[in-house]
Amino acid sequence: MTFTNTHSSFSGRRLLITGGAGFIGSNFVHHWMQLYPQDRIVVLDALTYAGNHSSLVSLEAQPNFQFVQGDICDRPLIEHLLQEEMIDTVAHFAAESHVDRSILGPETFVQTNVVGTFTLLEAVRQCWSQGQPSAKFSDHYRFLHVSTDEVFGSLGPEDPAFCETTPYAPNSPYSASKAGSDHLVRAYYHTYGLPTLITNCSNNYGPYHFPEKLIPLMCINILLGKPLPIYGDGQNIRDWLYVKDHCRALDLVIRKGVPGETYTVGGNNEVKNLDLIHALCDLMDEMVPDLPVYPSRNLITFVKDRPGHDRRYAIDATKLKTELGWSPTVNVQEGLRQTIEWYLENQQWWKPLLSEEYQTYYQQVYDNSSYTALS
């Protein structure tokens, strides 16, 4: 294994970003590269179906950036990277992240999210306890675990929003595997003193989002004139956060968060799925001339519900606001507009993703399984 070794050239933090070719990870890499050019960034990503090297290609020429294709379950590789790059900050995004895929095949979720996080923690613990990186950096050594609000389960209509003290009650194989990884990260702080931080965030949307998730899927289906499948009655609620606001929150948590603490992150944007899709359709009708089907609301198709579909998520981000001074800046209407603009301007990014594997997945979810259209 050879990497460009640049130990001495950078004066700031030295970050290992796992899953940096995925949706939130790539947005975070761009955020950090723009704000902290003195820092070194190493991205470790297995480039699964959800990882996209082209999301980072514009950074390849930067001397403080290194992309490594590899698996978080590969402990020798991780140890090598931690030592060789003198990493002092791990931002852990790598995961299997889609609920529908976890219903179709939960095994990879346990492997990557639980075993992978464990492997990463063990490698980090070993390097950290041996005094690596150098003492110079040890006071700001951090392990940030990026997690989800789905670990808390489902809220009723009148329940208070999730916060840091909400008990865990995961309902899908995805959220259960993320809950398992959260518990391991917590245990490494309490048992070994590893300076870990956990964030539990609500649904993100924005650029570089793989088109299996609700917003990019609907955006692309409208452009292609394909049906817009709404699970169940469309009254499920999600608290939508524009991905760039999430990146700002993660930045603050790394730099100013208290080790051992968890932070809930949310957009204060609770919206019913059907209302969200109506808003998206109306914006697409306004922004895109000559859509194949107009008005695009005509494409809405109610399909059988997702098994175990959580009814409502909502986040109370008071702790992040009062302790670290964060609040979201982009509301849903503005965020949707920016997202649509991005998907219109970056068709070369998403068109290759509609591959054979994608079509097979799509068929499994929407045609052959319990998700069959109701009409």
Ligand code: NAD
């Ligand atoms: P994503 O699926 O878009 O990206 C995941 C990335 O991890 C991909 O680049 C993939 O190639 C990589 N990866 C998968 N398995 C790997 C392995 N074994 N080794 C190395 N890399 C591997 O996910 P995302 O939406 O960007 O989510 C990132 C993190 O944020 C996840 O941990 C997820 O649980 C969490 N999260 C997501 C949301 C959301 O709305 N998307 C909300 C809250 C939290």
Ligand code: TYD
């Ligand atoms: P998704 O983007 O998969 O995120 P999550 O399940 O992690 O919240 O789904 C967001 C919401 O949209 C969720 O309530 C499920 C619903 N949904 C649909 O109604 N149709 C779809 O085709 C998809 C992908 C999701």
